Amino acid sequence: MQQTRLDTARIRAARRVIDPVFLNTPLYRCEALEPLLGCAVSVKLETANPVRSFKGRGTELVASALAGRGERAVVCASAGNLGQALAWSGRGRGLAVTVVASRFATAAKLDRIRALGARLELVDGDHELARDRAAAIARSDGIRLVEDSLDVETCEGAATIGLELVEPPYGAAPFDTVLVALGGGALATGVGHVVKALAPGVEVICVQPLGAPALTLSWRQRGVVTTESAETIADGVAGRRPIPAVLDDLLLVADDAVLVREESIVTGMRMLLDHAGLVVEPSAALGVAAILEDRARFAGRHVVTVVCGSNVDVDAYRGWIGAGAAPS
Amino acid sequence: MQQTRLDTARIRAARRVIDPVFLNTPLYRCEALEPLLGCAVSVKLETANPVRSFKGRGTELVASALAGRGERAVVCASAGNLGQALAWSGRGRGLAVTVVASRFATAAKLDRIRALGARLELVDGDHELARDRAAAIARSDGIRLVEDSLDVETCEGAATIGLELVEPPYGAAPFDTVLVALGGGALATGVGHVVKALAPGVEVICVQPLGAPALTLSWRQRGVVTTESAETIADGVAGRRPIPAVLDDLLLVADDAVLVREESIVTGMRMLLDHAGLVVEPSAALGVAAILEDRARFAGRHVVTVVCGSNVDVDAYRGWIGAGAAPS
Numbered sequence: 001m002q003q004t005r006l007d008t009a010r011i012r013a014a015r016r017v018i019d020p021v022f023l024n025t026p027l028y029r030c031e032a033l034e035p036l037l038g039c040a041v042s043v044k045l046e047t048a049n050p051v052r053s054f055k056g057r058g059t060e061l062v063a064s065a066l067a068g069r070g071e072r073a074v075v076c077a078s079a080g081n082l083g084q085a086l087a088w089s090g091r092g093r094g095l096a097v098t099v100v101a102s103r104f105a106t107a108a109k110l111d112r113i114r115a116l117g118a119r120l121e122l123v124d125g126d127h128e129l130a131r132d133r134a135a136a137i138a139r140s141d142g143i144r145l146v147e148d149s150l151d152v153e154t155c156e157g158a159a160t161i162g163l164e165l166v167e168p169p170y171g172a173a174p175f176d177t178v179l180v181a182l183g184g185g186a187l188a189t190g191v192g193h194v195v196k197a198l199a200p201g202v203e204v205i206c207v208q209p210l211g212a213p214a215l216t217l218s219w220r221q222r223g224v225v226t227t228e229s230a231e232t233i234a235d236g237v238a239g240r241r242p243i244p245a246v247l248d249d250l251l252l253v254a255d256d257a258v259l260v261r262e263e264s265i266v267t268g269m270r271m272l273l274d275h276a277g278l279v280v281e282p283s284a285a286l287g288v289a290a291i292l293e294d295r296a297r298f299a300g301r302h303v304v305t306v307v308c309g310s311n312v313d314v315d316a317y318r319g320w321i322g323a324g325a326a327p328s
Numbered sequence: 329m330q331q332t333r334l335d336t337a338r339i340r341a342a343r344r345v346i347d348p349v350f351l352n353t354p355l356y357r358c359e360a361l362e363p364l365l366g367c368a369v370s371v372k373l374e375t376a377n378p379v380r381s382f383k384g385r386g387t388e389l390v391a392s393a394l395a396g397r398g399e400r401a402v403v404c405a406s407a408g409n410l411g412q413a414l415a416w417s418g419r420g421r422g423l424a425v426t427v428v429a430s431r432f433a434t435a436a437k438l439d440r441i442r443a444l445g446a447r448l449e450l451v452d453g454d455h456e457l458a459r460d461r462a463a464a465i466a467r468s469d470g471i472r473l474v475e476d477s478l479d480v481e482t483c484e485g486a487a488t489i490g491l492e493l494v495e496p497p498y499g500a501a502p503f504d505t506v507l508v509a510l511g512g513g514a515l516a517t518g519v520g521h522v523v524k525a526l527a528p529g530v531e532v533i534c535v536q537p538l539g540a541p542a543l544t545l546s547w548r549q550r551g552v553v554t555t556e557s558a559e560t561i562a563d564g565v566a567g568r569r570p571i572p573a574v575l576d577d578l579l580l581v582a583d584d585a586v587l588v589r590e591e592s593i594v595t596g597m598r599m600l601l602d603h604a605g606l607v608v609e610p611s612a613a614l615g616v617a618a619i620l621e622d623r624a625r626f627a628g629r630h631v632v633t634v635v636c637g638s639n640v641d642v643d644a645y646r647g648w649i650g651a652g653a654a655p656s
Binding site: 020021024026027029030031032043047050052112115116273274277278279310311312 | 348349352353354355356357358359360371373375376377378380440443444497601602605606607638639640642
């Protein structure tokens with residue numbers, strides 16, 4: 001294939017840098033889901049770690065490189081998961097971490113960012129405004145800005161998931177399709193790069209909410225499409241302004257990009273709870289939602305879905321699973 | 329220490345026999361739980377595998393040995409998790425598996441046993457009656473009876489968890505205390521054997537429900553105590569007739585055995601859901617329940633709790649977490 005910005009040798013080397021608590025995550029069949037979905041389903045579970053998402057894989061690379069160069073501070077914009085992960089990785093290496101987030105972000109994610117010792121700055125707007133503000137802080141303070149999906153460490157960190165899917169001893173690609181959530185593109189280009197490099201027969205399908213379709217529309221039109229708004233419960237993937245370099249990579253590694261309805265995401269979350277015993281955030285249910293919306297496409301196939309995060313506000317989650325407010 | 333029936337070299341060797349899907353499970357700090365519990369808390373997560381409990385570690389040893397000897401069939405009594413695991417391990421090796429269970433067992437567990445291709449026989453009584461019936465089947469059919477906790481493979485399989493707690497690269501025992509659910513005793517004697525052999529300074533505390541205290545009472549009296557009934561939501565640990573050989577081992581490896589109230593188990597399940605994003609069955613919340621009931625004892629310490637299973641009936645689980653019935 002044509003070259004993405006990612007490098008398979010660097011991705012292999014990344015596994016020696018990333019804290020092992022984020023690596024070699026569970027990969028297993030969920031047979032209880034299969035009668036409901038009409039296909040064989042394996043889960044790659046990225047929630048059983050200190051930050052409850054896959055983002056630590058990338059922030060470990062960023063923070064390790066910064067600390068190695070003697071840097072003392074770093075800033076990022078985040079919908080919440082990148083910020084938590086950068087706070088965790090930076091704390092362990094003596095870095096002062098600033099996270100800029102929308103004040104509408106998931107409260108539990110913001111609470112965890114603060115609890116991990118990062119400075120949290122909220123903007124009165126959406127994630128794109130947070131990106132602008134983080135860039136301004138980086139310029140004025142002269143510190144490293146971590147840009148999710150643009151910075152290749154964020155993609156190559158995520159790409160280590162791909163190695164664990166297709167290479168022994170952790171994975172061996174007996175499956176036909178990988179479903180990945182599509183937001184900024186780090187997860188999709190990372191996993192996609194490795195799958196296409198090492199197991200090109202496996203299909204890579206990106207899944208985004210209908211209400212936040214910017215990168216999917218861009219992929220389909222082969223050119224950046226921005227949207228006026230992003231309306232979805234899947235806060236982790238609610239961008240409006242795709243990054244051209246990321247789109248270029250995505251065009252090389254994605255076999256398809258599909259959009260799913262909010263109610264399918266909710267049904268997916270509920271199925272994963274009731275039949276797999278997994279709490280997932282909406283972004284992590286996108287893969288199951290894609291199967292639900294096109295059973296015929298996946299019938300009889302073996303599908304891996306990357307369960308990429310589990311950070312939810314308790315009351316919102318209870319609402320989604322149809323369970324009322326938390327008891328006091 | 330005096331010798332248990334378990335052997336550390338065999339336990340190391342077991343790691344080469346057990347399907348890797350059950351090994352090297354996540355071990356990580358859950359800092360969000362810590363302000364609520366007053367101590368550092370790490371989770372050893374045994375739910376992210378095809379049978380959603382740790383029991384596969386032991387059944388892999390049993391089934392592998394049987395298949396290696398050309399055996400064709402096996403029977404066990406089970407509250408549900410051992411049966412699922414034996415069904416899974418047996419299916420992969422061409423063994424005909426029979427599971428005997430109480431008709432009052434958790435329905436989701438019974439459904440999964442059937443779905444995995446085992447023959448399920450229900451008895452109109454509790455788990456102890458199921459044990460008697462399984463023994464009768466083994467005698468009449470001339471097939472191997474797997475007795476949980478008595479058969480050393482079930483203990484040594486569980487003991488591989490201990491290796492992953494105290495030995496690099498997976499664990500390194502920076503913690504003070506391990507909390508393990510106590511039922512038949514396989515998990516407690518297995519983990520306890522390894523911890524006491526390799527990290528004797530780490531405290532091993534067994535936790536059992538007040539409503540099903542037989543093995544705890546036996547440990548305290550240093551002799552088998554049976555109970556008339558076992559009343560607890562923690563179906564996985566609801567035995568009434570401790571096995572003498574298992575008690576002997578437990579006396580060598582347990583530093584304490586404590587009993588907890590049902591409401592503490594429920595609070596523990598809810599905390600693990602809301603603050604750690606983990607669905608757990610009641611037995612897997614016993615460790616958190618023990619901390620809740622004696623915060624002073626654990627204050628400032630680093631505690632590992634083994635989250636040993638997540639097989640719940642959906643409606644019961646929603647009731648425990650205060651969430652009403654499943655939406656249709």
